[in-house]
Amino acid sequence: MNHRPIDDLARNAFVDGELDPEQQQQMQAYLRTHPEQAQELAGWQRDAQRLRASASQDSLPPNPALDPTAVRARLRTRSRRRVAMAASLVMALAIGGVTGWSAHDTALANHVLPMQDAMQAYRLFASADAPRPDVRANANDLQGWLDDYFSHAERLPDLSASGFKPIAARLLATDQGPAAIVIYENAGQRATFYIRPPGPGNQFLPQGSRRDGDLLARYWSGQGYNYALVTSGDGAASQPLPLPSAVRS
Amino acid sequence: MTRPVRMPIPGPVSHDDSAPPADELSDALLRQLLPRLRRFALRLARDPVSADDLVQSTLERALTRWPGRRPQGDVRAWLFTILYRQFLDSQRRARRYARLLDWFAGSDAAAPSAEREAIARSSLDTFERLPEAQRALLWLVCVEGLSYKAVADLFDVPLGTVMSRLSRARSALRHLNEGQPGEARLRILK
Numbered sequence: 483m484n485h486r487p488i489d490d491l492a493r494n495a496f497v498d499g500e501l502d503p504e505q506q507q508q509m510q511a512y513l514r515t516h517p518e519q520a521q522e523l524a525g526w527q528r529d530a531q532r533l534r535a536s537a538s539q540d541s542l543p544p545n546p547a548l549d550p551t552a553v554r555a556r557l558r559t560r561s562r563r564r565v566a567m568a569a570s571l572v573m574a575l576a577i578g579g580v581t582g583w584s585a586h587d588t589a590l591a592n593h594v595l596p597m598q599d600a601m602q603a604y605r606l607f608a609s610a611d612a613p614r615p616d617v618r619a620n621a622n623d624l625q626g627w628l629d630d631y632f633s634h635a636e637r638l639p640d641l642s643a644s645g646f647k648p649i650a651a652r653l654l655a656t657d658q659g660p661a662a663i664v665i666y667e668n669a670g671q672r673a674t675f676y677i678r679p680p681g682p683g684n685q686f687l688p689q690g691s692r693r694d695g696d697l698l699a700r701y702w703s704g705q706g707y708n709y710a711l712v713t714s715g716d717g718a719a720s721q722p723l724p725l726p727s728a729v730r731s
Numbered sequence: 732m733t734r735p736v737r738m739p740i741p742g743p744v745s746h747d748d749s750a751p752p753a754d755e756l757s758d759a760l761l762r763q764l765l766p767r768l769r770r771f772a773l774r775l776a777r778d779p780v781s782a783d784d785l786v787q788s789t790l791e792r793a794l795t796r797w798p799g800r801r802p803q804g805d806v807r808a809w810l811f812t813i814l815y816r817q818f819l820d821s822q823r824r825a826r827r828y829a830r831l832l833d834w835f836a837g838s839d840a841a842a843p844s845a846e847r848e849a850i851a852r853s854s855l856d857t858f859e860r861l862p863e864a865q866r867a868l869l870w871l872v873c874v875e876g877l878s879y880k881a882v883a884d885l886f887d888v889p890l891g892t893v894m895s896r897l898s899r900a901r902s903a904l905r906h907l908n909e910g911q912p913g914e915a916r917l918r919i920l921k
Contacts, residue, residue, distance in 0.1 A: 490894035530873035
């Protein structure tokens with residue numbers, strides 16, 4: 483007697499009034515002979531009614547934020563903001579990319595050691611067995627000759643305080659145009675003044691110095707050119723050369 | 732002797748014909764359904780403010796999804812489904828957050844929810860004491876009159892499972908209501 487003669491679907495459908503008239507009659511006939519179940523299902527029906535009654539008693543204060551028009555407007559604003567944000571993101575990426583790329587270029591250019599060509603020119607033209615220079619004259623002639631090629635450049639540095647005197651000069655060629663080396667001499671010791679157009683990317687040099695092997699180069703920029711004073715480290719290091727700032731008038 | 736009564740599966744009968752299948756999720760339709768959504772949300776969240784938050788996110792999701800994923804049948808059932816899933820998501824988030832707090836603070840951060848549970852248990856409304864899945868099921872069937880099929884879809888379970896769960900939920904509610912003074916009655920045995 484304990485087995486369930488009716489299934490959950492029938493019981494619930496009866497409670498919810500989902501049965502068609504014939505099924506309803508069958509069910510009622512069944513429940514007449516099973517008062518316990520009839521009582522249980524009646525309880526279910528009362529609970530459902532009670533629930534429905536509680537729904538109608540809900541007090542729902544008006545909430546304008548929930549009105550569909552307001553919700554739609556909010557969604558539109560949000561999507562507009564999202565588009566704007568995406569656009570600014572793309573913009574930021576583009577700016578960052580371009581900046582990064584040019585920074586990369588600058589870094590590449592910076593990677594070239596400053597005034598390396600001045601060092602090489604010293605080794606080539608200021609050594610003992612140097613090739614014959616273009617000009618061999620006194621200081622005034624050299625300045626005039628230099629002005630022919632580097633119209634507004636700084637004047638030749640006056641190293642006479644250290645005993646160095648310009649004795650010769652030679653014209654050179656670089657990627658960016660003409661360069662020149664002027665050779666100074668002091669009792670067999672040599673120093674060179676090197677002038678060249680700024681390097682790739684129109685780079686001017688901060689004032690500085692650099693040692694390469696036995697050579698010391700001081701370099702600086704001004705008047706549209708880069709300059710270097712190169713001395714051989716052994717002898718000239720003890721001979722204080724004038725600082726480029728002192729050279730610049 | 733007991734004669735088994737076999738019942739065919741009832742068709743998806745809706746108690747409420749106010750929500751026909753719609754071609755457009757119009758403001759008028761939404762406004763009409765809004766009180767039902769708010770009441771359902773209130774039964775789930777048990778707190779008016781979080782209930783309205785739930786309704787708001789439901790409406791936003793429904794409006795966003797409508798162009799691509801409009802429901803085949805009852806718009807109302809579709810909206811209830813979205814709302815219920817949103818509710819489950821928020822519950823899950825809250826639990827995760829509580830666990831996180833627990834983990835960081837080393838204290839029992841889950842305490843507030845236990846406290847809330849206790850308050851709910853002492854509540855006069857016996858319905859509020861039921862687990863959330865039973866609350867949702869009973870509400871949708873008894874009050875909203877959703878078809879058994881629609882409810883099965885909402886919970887993503889077979890129809891038979893819905894029917895047995897519904898019986899269990901009704902028995903549970905009956906049991907709670909019998910404990911109420913107004914409903915007290917002698918029941919020797921079942």
